[in-house]
Amino acid sequence: MMVRAGLLLGLVLIVFSLGKSPVFRVDRAGAAIIAATLMVGLGVLDFAGAIRAIDFRTLLILFFMMIVIANLKVAGFFDLIGSVLLRRVATRRQLLLAVIFISGGLSAVCINDIVCLLFTPIVLLVCAKARCNPLPHLLGVAIASNIGSAATFLGNPQNILIASLSGVPFLTYFRTALPVALAGLACAYWVIARLYRRELQGPLPALEQDRVGCHRYLAFKSLIVLALVIAGYIAGQDLALTSSLGAAFLLITRRVKPNKIYASIDFNLLIIFAGLFVLVGGLEQSGLARLLVREAARWVDLQNRAVFALLTVALSNLVSNVPAVLLLKFFLPETGAAAWWQALALFSTFAGNLTITGSIANLIVVEIAKRHNVRIGFADYLKAGLPVTLITSLLGLVFFHWLS
Template sequence: MKPFMQEFIVGFILVMVLVIFTIGGLSNMHDAQELVAGLILLATLIVFTLGKSPVFRVDRAGMSIIGASLMTAFGILSLEEAVQAIDAKTIVVLFSLMVVVSNLKLAGFFTYIGKVVFTHIHTGKTLLLAVIFMSGILSSIVINDIVCLLFTPVVIMICLKVKVNPIPYLLAVAMASNIGSACTFIGNPQNVLIGSLSQVPAGEYFLSAAPISFLGLIMLYLAISFKYKNDLSVSFEYKSDNNSIIHKYLLSKTIIVLALVIVFYLVGFDLSLTASFGAAFLLINARIKPERVYEDIDFNLLIMFIGLFIIIAGVEKSGLLDLINSFLPPEYMKEIPLFSVMAIVLSNIVSNVPAVLLLRYYIPVDEQILWQALALLSTIAGNLTVFGSIANLIVIEIAKKQGIKVTSNQYLKIGFPLTILLSIISIIWFEFIN
């Protein structure tokens, strides 16, 4: 069947269902809303799981828009309720951090890091250790997806220049970015969301999650070193290019702003306030055109979040969430082991952001330990499979464009056992500190 015919048929079916729904042709309006909300949620989760629609050229952001529109079109949510469902603080924080990271990129920060650090490294194992901890640390202070986007090309360039197998180092970038980002509320999109929804102080969460993240980075180093011991048993001499441009003023200014944003956040200021003020200050620039900053803003991610807020709010209002609760009773979900397992499983089935939006209804606002477990484990779960985190896919796609193939099997051999072991340790840790 031709594409335009498929689009016409789907559009016609939607219009007919909408007409029937509007004129009250379905006997029980409440049941009808549950059914429609369930179908919208199912379609959304399928696209999020696969990364795109199996029929049409619809990605995650597009499905979020479609799902949110249908929630209002079928009257499950009014336009006012849809707007209220959007967590503006989360969107502001994500956008503001993207502005900060864009300035870091334009200043040549990642190139500068490579120049300063990697020129002092002469063995494969030392290079692996540097890649793991740099990726982990950077991902704890800026969103890990962006770190992978900007840091992966640097790692590939170094590997090709010193003629070493890039696979272990690319696996290190992806997995370390997930592990490192797990220890803060600004390390990845789902943790930004949790930081906004919960009442957990940022410093308190860092103290509880940092030991697990640090242990995870050590375990990752040991796992890759064991698996790729022959590839890492090399020596080399890396010399950086002298023609790389570093904007020292912009770099200094951006690092100071980022440091102040983090410090003020840790002492108790609202992150959306400090991050937006920092981003606004960076946009006051006489040297860089604003268009260059906006080019690095991931608007797809922002749209995806906005749509998901509306979709999940529609699911809640329709009553479908009560039906889900009958299969996962809230009283049992308060137990850390079961809740943690559900966070890991859901994060790998539907991606970690939708998993957080669904599981948040099982957590009372004052249940800080469950919020912390959700933030840590939904992020660590990203290392279970290659599809568990968008950061993983970013690394693989960038490598693919450079002619380097990272397979699911290569990822699984490291990520699966590492995630299972680290998750068990995390659950025991939260039971201990609870």
């Protein structure tokens, strides 16, 4: 069983590393489905064991939060932000600063992948109207969305997963991560502004404002519901319950067709999560997970937070954040588990800024830009992402050392 589980793990890691199968037309979601099916078909897990391995609570939280954010999209909330951007900023450097802190701030309370999906076209439109190079601003969207999402357990899929697995309270993590995330956003601005100082010189031209089609009632209603979901979570209520109540309330409407909301739900991500839960359940059942922990402990000091941070950054870039978290949970020391879970959330998120393939959020920005004839190359991203990842990870290490 251990060999079968190891082979399936290896095949999934290859597909997740490359983004697709090198032979067949199989993407990450397909690889997760195939691996989960074979875990049962090859006898590593029985069907009941596969069902038990799936953390339905995490899937429900992701699903319901997507419904809440989809209502903001349909209301035109993100278009309104673009309009405010054009009215409030006067120079290209101010535009970059605003893009970074808006992207980071939204990603702290909304899933960063969705923020990039909705905010990137708006930034492209703003840059086209302002007749400025969109590249530094697009890098700002991607990099800031990763950093900002590290501030809370609601910011990205892997942090939602960690919140579900660890049981660490929202405010406990928020107090730890917020100072590092804010310093990280300032660092991102400094790095990008230095790299593109020529492109960011000068004022923005005076522009006529287009009328924005924002449904203010729906936007206000959705923001109130999002605030109540977060407030309930902070107060100690189950996030699965608060998010489900919020989503259910927003679905009771005479103004919005349900299909408009459902079209904004990332079902691919939910499928990936379900498949990976079964895969990891097979690793535990076969004994391979325990073997990997024992062998790793022989070669590296997993009690050293710097080593753990390096391992997290490397593995997150090798196989993507969510699979990395599901694998690294086996390596967490039992003493002071809450602090290690928080470190995993922070470093696995900062790791997404290292390369263009480091997080799904980056790829979303790149693909949307490509459709608008703006190319973000691997080297373009790396020269900004590498220093930002190094600095933010170092800040995280220093801060955790100070806390301990």
